């Protein structure tokens with residue numbers, strides 16, 4: 018019922034309060050009554066009680082904003098363990114690119130831990146004034162049972178930072194496969210063909226087949242402009258090649274209190290849904306390419322709620338890389 022029987026102040030005259038507003042029942046089954054006989058055709062009230070609703074109950078909608086595949090961890094792992102790239106390729110290369118401290122090395126450690134069945138810390142991670150990762154690493158991940166390396170590698174780079182940034186030509190040298198494993202970055206020396214270890218004629222096997230922009234979900238509102246410009250410049254170059262790009266949105270536990278208490282709420286949290294949307298807009302990528310993940314960093318044991326989102330992101334990147342390679346004109350030449 019829509020009604021506003023009085024506004025401001027009304028005083029009792031004789032035995033009633035004289036209303037100064039109106040009643041207009043709407044969307045209500047009056048069962049044969051009308052306004053006139055319902056109100057007695059007047060706005061005279063013998064008693065007036067005013068209630069104010071003071072309690073605002075914050076209800077978290079329990080419907081997930083993203084549905085993950087309804088398969089067990091074992092199935093996701095097995096997809097990666099049995100994966101073979103098309104053509105004569107030995108492996109697929111996924112590049113982790115992001116700001117200093119965004120969680121690149123921790124993502125590799127997370128995926129490696131999942132396949133080792135225990136928490137591992139092969140890549141050095143932590144916080145430092147400048148990038149903790151100073152060496153380019155093409156990390157292999159061994160299958161849980163067979164101990165054979167997966168045919169998907171995670172390529173960990175030095176973090177981007179103001180002043181000591183790898184510039185666009187350095188990043189393109191990495192993407193085009195000119196850098197060997199364990200190449201030590203020297204921010205004051207650009208990557209050029211005359212530096213030791215530079216691969217002059219990289220094959221498709223050496224090239225990057227999917228780029229993962231690693232973004233700290235707590236930094237999205239104050240994302241450094243210089244790093245965004247670097248991302249955009251890379252995107253501009255690789256869009257021409259059709260190279261797939263995704264975002265790994267890390268540190269989701271820090272971006273939402275509910276998730277920090279219970280990681281199983283990741284795809285229910287509206288705060289995380291909003292960060293995913295903002296990140297997609299910032300990098301001009303569809304939301305379906307933005308993967309919120311919690312890296313293993315504080316845990317001593319594996320947890321399905323951490324493992325499944327991380328593994329899902331890894332499977333998706335591998336599938337995108339595979340799609341790219343299947344459509345790549347250079348595939349038959351390697």
Ligand SMILES: Nc1nc2c(ncn2[C@@H]2O[C@H](COP(=O)(O)OP(=O)(O)OP(=O)(O)O)[C@@H](O)[C@H]2O)c(=O)[nH]1
Nearest residue numbers: 118119120121122123142143148149150176268312
């Ligand atoms: N709470 C939380 N901390 C994280 C997460 N991922 C990474 N960290 C922490 O963030 C810090 C930086 O992580 P790294 O993996 O070293 O980041 P990086 O991008 O490799 O950094 P550089 O190599 O220095 O560029 C470490 O202290 C990690 O423990 C996460 O999902 N949640």
Ligand SMILES: [Mg+2]
Nearest residue numbers: 121122149150
């Ligand atoms: Mg690192």
